[in-house]
Amino acid sequence: MTRTAKSSGSFVLVRDLVKEYRLPRTGWRAARPTIRAVDGIDLDLGAGETLGLVGESGSGKSTVARLLVGLVEPTSGQVRMHGHDLMHLRGGELRAHRRNVQMVFQDPYSSFDPTARLVDSIAEPLRTHLGSSKPEQDARVADLLRLVGLDAGYRYRYPNQLSGGQLQRAAIARALAIEPDLVVLDEPVSALDVSTQAQVINLLRDLQARLSTSYLFIAHDLSVVEHVSHRVGVMYLGRIVESGPTEEVYERPVHPYTSALLDAVPVPDPVVQRRRRRLKLAGDTAGGTRPSGCRFRNRCPFAMAICAEVDPAPYVTQAGVTVRCHLHEHGPKLAGRSVRTLTGTGTASS
């Protein structure tokens, strides 16, 4: 399924973004080690567009989310929105940015004050950013709840009186309260059951069609991201190793990691499931160790000599997918063809 965004031209532009965290000293004389949670990523996001970001736990997805909303400061690199560099925003401009970018978290129960009625939590951005009066806030919150498919009467309830799916709808209502240009959704459906996930995803799509809001939609589950995203980026240990139009990436993955992630998604048909020749990964990313050269090589079934020595530069395929993998220029020289041509799985055409 292809999603076509209403308009193009990126209003969010990220270039070579890096975030390092300093870890506790390991001994009294040792230097404090650092970890590059985000290690030089580029992102482009157009108005009314959804960029899906996927990858295993620890790959740096939440750090990207926090950098975009300004909850943490980048170590280096650029985040531009509407042409303004976030690093240089101060005072009123910074407040305007905060208003324009809202966030939805994985666990709705921990993102609401349990002692406050929903109306007070959802109206909070209306108070701080717009200075709305009490009656204005009340009416707007009622509208917002209806917009996300909840009964307006729920505004007088407390968070624990709603189900997880209902409360996540309320969190979306709060994020949309002051009509931001960008909503960053960090695993917004990961805590919900499958049927509720589908409802919330459909809600997000409907809202985007009506409001032209852009989304950065983060998930560790590829099947979740497929149905919301126009474009998708696959993260591995702080890097985006493959990014491009969603359908292209899902049908013809060009990075072995993407291919393995897709193969790990179960197919509903048990016969097809058993017959599939899956690309399996060795090991995991635990400990966050990053080998020399290509950071994926110690788990890659196609690793070559060059992979230990050279960190792969971005390669752009004819289909407009950017990939960091030596297979496209060395060894079997895929030159943009799918990794699946090497395993004989799925669609082998280029």
Ligand code: ADP
């Ligand atoms: P994801 O959301 O993909 O699971 P995160 O962005 O949460 O990944 O984390 C990426 C890496 O950065 C992990 O190795 C994590 O342990 C580390 N990290 C994240 N936040 C901090 C922090 N505040 N201090 C130290 N390390 C952190």
Ligand code: MG
């Ligand atoms: Mg996370």
